[in-house]
Amino acid sequence: MKLPWLEPGDPFPPARRAWGPHDPAPGLLAAGGALDVDTLRRAYGGGIFPWFSEGQPILWWSTDPRMVLFTAEFRLHRSLRKTLRRFVDDPRCQVRFDTSFAEVIRACSSSLRDGQSGTWIVPDMVSAYEDFHAAGHAHSVETWIDGELAGGLYCVAIGQAVFGESMFTRVPDASKIALAALVAFCLAHGIDLIDCQQNTRHLASLGAREIPRAEFVAAVAARTQRTPPAWEFDPVYWRELLLPKPVA
Incomplete structure (x- = not known):
């Protein structure tokens, strides 16, 4: 399953489209985008959060169950x-x-x-x-x-x-x-x-x-x-x- 790549300002995919239990990283929804205030507010309001390590792109998650x-x-x-x-x-x-x-x-x-x-x-x-x-x-x-x-x-x-x-x-x-x-x-x-x-x-x-x-x-x-x-x-x-x- 291809992971969506976001440009700054792009809307998030619905949380339900996050990778499932049989995908490489269950709960992973998208990569890229930005960490500005508006983007973070939209993410949290949609049940999405950022989580990534040094050297990785911004990764957005919505785990199921929560x-x-x-x-x-x-x-x-x-x-x-x-x-x-x-x-x-x-x-x-x-x-x-x-x-x-x-x-x-x-x-x-x-x-x-x-x-x-x-x-x-x-x-x-x-x-x-x-x-x-x-x-x-x-x-x-x-x-x-x-x-x-x-x-x-x-x-x-x-x-x-x-x-x-x-x-x-x-x-x-x-x-x-x-x-x-x-x-x-x-x-x-x-x-x-x-x-x-x-x-x-x-x-x-x-x-x-x-x-x-x-x-x-x-x-x-x-x-x-x-x-x-x-x-x-x-x-x-x-x-x-x-x-x-x-x-x-």
């Missing part, structure tokens, strides 16, 4: 609950949004996962997402301890559609705290879905699961039309995770 986290299904394990309670009660600890986006994405770029020999967050991606951040569509969730950036993540948000990208940690559990903060923020604002893109054991342990791509694309289309929240973290949002749930 790994997502329904925020109401987030599993707050007992150990992380204890960690969060200590964090919330410690005046030296703080969650911030968007105060150090450049540092967060660069830390994610240099944080290799097990089995990786390089990073997909190449310099062109860093530059593109910094522009996306400046346009208001990419955000950093930051865990601060004693005035130092201890860990965090960055994500994309269009309307009320939220797409997780990557995380890093310099202190044990700092990235998990950032993810919990993102979930708490989403719950507080009625955002029910976070895209996780790829199926990993870690994400599954936190409650993420796969859904059909068609269902995901339809969900994104609806959520991108909703009014976005103000991307600011208020400690009161921790109540969404730490207060006892009412008994039905």
Whole structure:
């Protein structure tokens, strides 16, 4: 199956045309194009994301099934609950949004996962997402301890559609705290879905699961039309995770 080549500004093929399970790279949709703000916004709005390594052209993907986290299904394990309670009660600890986006994405770029020999967050991606951040569509969730950036993540948000990208940690559990903060923020604002893109054991342990791509694309289309929240973290949002749930 021939892979479509995009020139800058070209429309994306529908996500359903991505390579299937018997093709060389399942989920691969197209190559080429550009990483400007408009192109990225169109891609995410169609359930598509860029993912490529140094020396490769821009590659666009739409996996099927799609790994997502329904925020109401987030599993707050007992150990992380204890960690969060200590964090919330410690005046030296703080969650911030968007105060150090450049540092967060660069830390994610240099944080290799097990089995990786390089990073997909190449310099062109860093530059593109910094522009996306400046346009208001990419955000950093930051865990601060004693005035130092201890860990965090960055994500994309269009309307009320939220797409997780990557995380890093310099202190044990700092990235998990950032993810919990993102979930708490989403719950507080009625955002029910976070895209996780790829199926990993870690994400599954936190409650993420796969859904059909068609269902995901339809969900994104609806959520991108909703009014976005103000991307600011208020400690009161921790109540969404730490207060006892009412008994039905």
